[in-house]
Amino acid sequence: MNRKADTATVSVGLGARAYDILIGPGLIVRAGAEIAARLPGTRAAVITDDNVASAHLPVLQESLGAVGIDSVTVQVRPGERSKSFETLQEAVDAILAARLERRDTIIALGGGVVGDLAGFVASIVRRGMNFVQVPTSLLAQVDSSVGGKTGINTAHGKNLVGAFHQPRLVLADTAALDTLPEREFRAGYAEVVKYGLINQPDFFAWLEQNWREVFSGGSARIEAIARSCRAKAETVERDERETGERALLNLGHTFGHALEAATGYDGARLVHGEGVAIGMALAHRFSARMNLASPDDAARVESHLRAVGLPTSPKDIAGDLPGADALLSYIAQDKKVSRGALTFILTRGIGQAFIAKDVPASEVHAFLKEFERP
Amino acid sequence: MNRKADTATVSVGLGARAYDILIGPGLIVRAGAEIAARLPGTRAAVITDDNVASAHLPVLQESLGAVGIDSVTVQVRPGERSKSFETLQEAVDAILAARLERRDTIIALGGGVVGDLAGFVASIVRRGMNFVQVPTSLLAQVDSSVGGKTGINTAHGKNLVGAFHQPRLVLADTAALDTLPEREFRAGYAEVVKYGLINQPDFFAWLEQNWREVFSGGSARIEAIARSCRAKAETVERDERETGERALLNLGHTFGHALEAATGYDGARLVHGEGVAIGMALAHRFSARMNLASPDDAARVESHLRAVGLPTSPKDIAGDLPGADALLSYIAQDKKVSRGALTFILTRGIGQAFIAKDVPASEVHAFLKEFERP
Ligand SMILES: NC(=O)c1ccc[n+]([C@@H]2O[C@H](COP(=O)([O-])OP(=O)(O)OC[C@H]3O[C@@H](n4cnc5c(N)ncnc54)[C@H](O)[C@@H]3O)[C@@H](O)[C@H]2O)c1
Ligand SMILES: NC(=O)c1ccc[n+]([C@@H]2O[C@H](COP(=O)([O-])OP(=O)(O)OC[C@H]3O[C@@H](n4cnc5c(N)ncnc54)[C@H](O)[C@@H]3O)[C@@H](O)[C@H]2O)c1
Ligand SMILES: [Zn+2]
Ligand SMILES: [Zn+2]
Numbered sequence: 001m002n003r004k005a006d007t008a009t010v011s012v013g014l015g016a017r018a019y020d021i022l023i024g025p026g027l028i029v030r031a032g033a034e035i036a037a038r039l040p041g042t043r044a045a046v047i048t049d050d051n052v053a054s055a056h057l058p059v060l061q062e063s064l065g066a067v068g069i070d071s072v073t074v075q076v077r078p079g080e081r082s083k084s085f086e087t088l089q090e091a092v093d094a095i096l097a098a099r100l101e102r103r104d105t106i107i108a109l110g111g112g113v114v115g116d117l118a119g120f121v122a123s124i125v126r127r128g129m130n131f132v133q134v135p136t137s138l139l140a141q142v143d144s145s146v147g148g149k150t151g152i153n154t155a156h157g158k159n160l161v162g163a164f165h166q167p168r169l170v171l172a173d174t175a176a177l178d179t180l181p182e183r184e185f186r187a188g189y190a191e192v193v194k195y196g197l198i199n200q201p202d203f204f205a206w207l208e209q210n211w212r213e214v215f216s217g218g219s220a221r222i223e224a225i226a227r228s229c230r231a232k233a234e235t236v237e238r239d240e241r242e243t244g245e246r247a248l249l250n251l252g253h254t255f256g257h258a259l260e261a262a263t264g265y266d267g268a269r270l271v272h273g274e275g276v277a278i279g280m281a282l283a284h285r286f287s288a289r290m291n292l293a294s295p296d297d298a299a300r301v302e303s304h305l306r307a308v309g310l311p312t313s314p315k316d317i318a319g320d321l322p323g324a325d326a327l328l329s330y331i332a333q334d335k336k337v338s339r340g341a342l343t344f345i346l347t348r349g350i351g352q353a354f355i356a357k358d359v360p361a362s363e364v365h366a367f368l369k370e371f372e373r374p
Numbered sequence: 375m376n377r378k379a380d381t382a383t384v385s386v387g388l389g390a391r392a393y394d395i396l397i398g399p400g401l402i403v404r405a406g407a408e409i410a411a412r413l414p415g416t417r418a419a420v421i422t423d424d425n426v427a428s429a430h431l432p433v434l435q436e437s438l439g440a441v442g443i444d445s446v447t448v449q450v451r452p453g454e455r456s457k458s459f460e461t462l463q464e465a466v467d468a469i470l471a472a473r474l475e476r477r478d479t480i481i482a483l484g485g486g487v488v489g490d491l492a493g494f495v496a497s498i499v500r501r502g503m504n505f506v507q508v509p510t511s512l513l514a515q516v517d518s519s520v521g522g523k524t525g526i527n528t529a530h531g532k533n534l535v536g537a538f539h540q541p542r543l544v545l546a547d548t549a550a551l552d553t554l555p556e557r558e559f560r561a562g563y564a565e566v567v568k569y570g571l572i573n574q575p576d577f578f579a580w581l582e583q584n585w586r587e588v589f590s591g592g593s594a595r596i597e598a599i600a601r602s603c604r605a606k607a608e609t610v611e612r613d614e615r616e617t618g619e620r621a622l623l624n625l626g627h628t629f630g631h632a633l634e635a636a637t638g639y640d641g642a643r644l645v646h647g648e649g650v651a652i653g654m655a656l657a658h659r660f661s662a663r664m665n666l667a668s669p670d671d672a673a674r675v676e677s678h679l680r681a682v683g684l685p686t687s688p689k690d691i692a693g694d695l696p697g698a699d700a701l702l703s704y705i706a707q708d709k710k711v712s713r714g715a716l717t718f719i720l721t722r723g724i725g726q727a728f729i730a731k732d733v734p735a736s737e738v739h740a741f742l743k744e745f746e747r748p
Contacts, residue, residue, distance in 0.1 A: 092535055093530070096530035096531075097530065124536060124537060126535075127523065127536045127537055149501065151501065156470035157470075161499060163497065163537060241502075
């Protein structure tokens with residue numbers, strides 16, 4: 001369903017919490033009108049980070065002002081460290097100081113960090129305000145802005161504190177990606193690949209053919225983003241609160257999160273999507289090692305990830321890494337642990353991921369040992 | 375429906391989130407068995423405060439241990455100030471440090487402060503854990519443990535940050551009230567009276583006759599608590615997220631919260647239920663002043679509240695109070711403000727409360743002026 005010639009719409013069917021994802025160029029310019037049409041009379045708080053603010057905040061503010069939406073802005077430092085209790089509390093205080101009410105709207109303008117933080121703020125201030133996502137990173141457009149997971153990190157690990165809070169609208173401005181650093185675009189692309197690897201082998205094959213066009217922009221980019229959103233939306237529709245198959249979306253994430261933790265969430269060394277790329281490569285290799293899948297599929301996955309410039313092994317990470325023992329203990333603290341047995345997303349081949357419970361920790365440990373540097 | 379001869383059960387019908395409230399003596403002793411029956415295999419974190427811990431924690435721990443439920447304990451300081459971001463973060467950290475998982479259970483053992491804090495913790499750790507309320511104050515048994523509102527306070531006001539998170543079970547041990555200070559029991563009784571005043575004039579009349587038996591314990595106490603829980607449950611069933619009639623439960627609370635804020639949440643001067651008692655008396659007097667209700671009803675309400683030893687006027691609060699201007703600005707920051715117009719719960723008489731929108735701030739101001747001390 002098209003709203004404008006170059007805008008794709010993906011509808012997320014969640015009953016009373018259903019919403020649209022609009023995908024196309026120029027959506028930040030149209031944001032005020034799109035929001036006012038759905039949430040008449042709202043006031044707003046824009047949560048953003050310094051990088052995104054300098055590139056896109058004035059356009060958004062003008063767009064809100066043009067339709068008479070009063071707004072305040074909360075600007076946080078860029079980077080994973082803003083997903084903290086401290087920043088949460090600062091943002092909450094700013095919104096309460098502005099006397100926003102329940103029917104007012106929190107707008108996340110930024111990548112996944114801003115989206116996760118802002119969504120959590122929207123979920124807890126006055127026990128729940130309206131929330132609109134304006135994702136500006138590829139990762140946020142294809143993944144974090146869809147599905148309603150919000151949250152922050154703690155010293156015990158990533159995303160351990162948060163809420164399910166669905167947005168009322170997602171505006172994925174594909175032109176906003178033009179200011180995104182190349183490395184961040186690539187990292188987000190790892191999540192696009194993920195949807196192919198989970199259950200859409202044809203989409204993976206399409207990406208192998210068309211990834212250059214996705215990177216350079218235009219209709220292939222819109223198509224890749226819309227297909228990714230649809231894939232995620234379908235999974236979320238079937239399992240909003242991750243009691244089952246939604247866990248498939250964690251393909252690559254158990255290893256990935258451990259590596260992010262092991263590098264101290266230092267984006268200079270490893271950003272989220274890069275961790276996911278390595279994690280997906282490892283999940284495929286480990287599945288082959290467990291005789292679940294063919295090693296050829298693992299090789300094909302690695303080869304595509306390397307073609308676009310993504311890392312595929314812990315050895316691709318610059319600097320020291322802790323050994324297998326430490327990585328395993330990060331894995332064990334991860335959310336996807338069930339009664340002490342390790343739960344992983346493994347695969348029977350490209351597009352055939354599944355939830356594997358009771359994966360022996362000893363096998364994982366031996367596997368991780370291979371990547372230790374002497 | 376009785377489970378044991380002296381246990382009343384109130385079922386809260388919220389579809390997938392339905393739960394039972396058990397009311398009777400000795401429920402802390404039985405807590406382990408009741409929880410294990412509903413949440414097999416769970417581990418637990420008990421959140422409690424120092425006062426309640428010394429009176430009841432060992433019994434609860436023994437009861438959990440007897441059925442093989444592993445538990446850790448998080449003990450906070452008694453009082454409203456524990457409903458803070460700081461204490462929230464400490465409790466969250468302790469629970470993550472204990473590696474509790476999503477399917478594990480947070481047990482609130484205490485009054486409304488512990489219940490609101492623990493419920494919020496349960497709602498945000500791993501985006502939602504199981505939650506069981508073991509309310510030990512009368513206020514918590516008849517009000518705060520039922521309905522799923524959880525939260526903390528900020529410098530901007532009470533309960534401005536939180537979540538809706540329904541418990542899986544509420545165990546209201548009426549014998550636990552024997553260790554509750556008399557003043558706290560009286561304060562909780564204000565919320566019992568509230569249900570009569572909202573829409574059950576016969577219950578109010580019953581309380582006028584039977585309040586001495588409610589205070590002294592026994593079957594009248596169980597009956598008063600069960601009737602209160604049923605009244606609250608019915609309202610919550612019809613309007614879980616307070617988009618409409620649930621706001622009636624705020625009878626007395628707009629004035630009450632302003633007085634709590636004005637006394638700096640200093641429990642030595644004013645506890646929540648006392649604020650509500652004054653607030654209900656004021657709501658009835660203000661309604662009479664606005665020619666909505668008869669002054670005789672206001673007098674009858676005040677007379678019953680005074681009979682049990684509750685305050686009915688700001689003048690009953692010891693020490694200095696800010697004037698009408700300051701009280702009004704506390705009211706305007708309260709959650710029940712809608713687009714700048716004041717929303718109050720007013721009444722047409724005993725048992726006839728209603729939601730009044732667009733109450734003129736000038737009338738409220740003039741009314742509050744009368745209670746200023748020279
Ligand atoms: N909620 C979910 O379901 C979900 C899913 C996946 C990931 N996540 C979370 O998302 C986060 C990662 O998201 P991310 O990769 O977008 O990180 P990010 O938000 O840190 O953005 C990456 C970097 O790009 C910058 N940036 C973003 N958009 C830009 C633009 N248009 N122009 C210039 N700079 C721009 C940011 O300032 C930042 O420096 C992680 O915290 C992860 O846990 C959440
Ligand atoms: N969530 C809701 O829907 C809701 C509804 C009403 C009130 N509340 C909240 O509840 C709070 C007030 O609750 P409260 O009045 O229970 O306050 P509270 O939890 O502070 O308890 C009052 C005092 O009694 C002590 N105490 C509790 N049980 C005891 C026992 N059995 N023996 C000895 N001492 C005991 C406590 O330590 C405390 O000192 C406020 O924060 C209010 O906002 C919430
Ligand atoms: Zn991811
Ligand atoms: Zn109350």
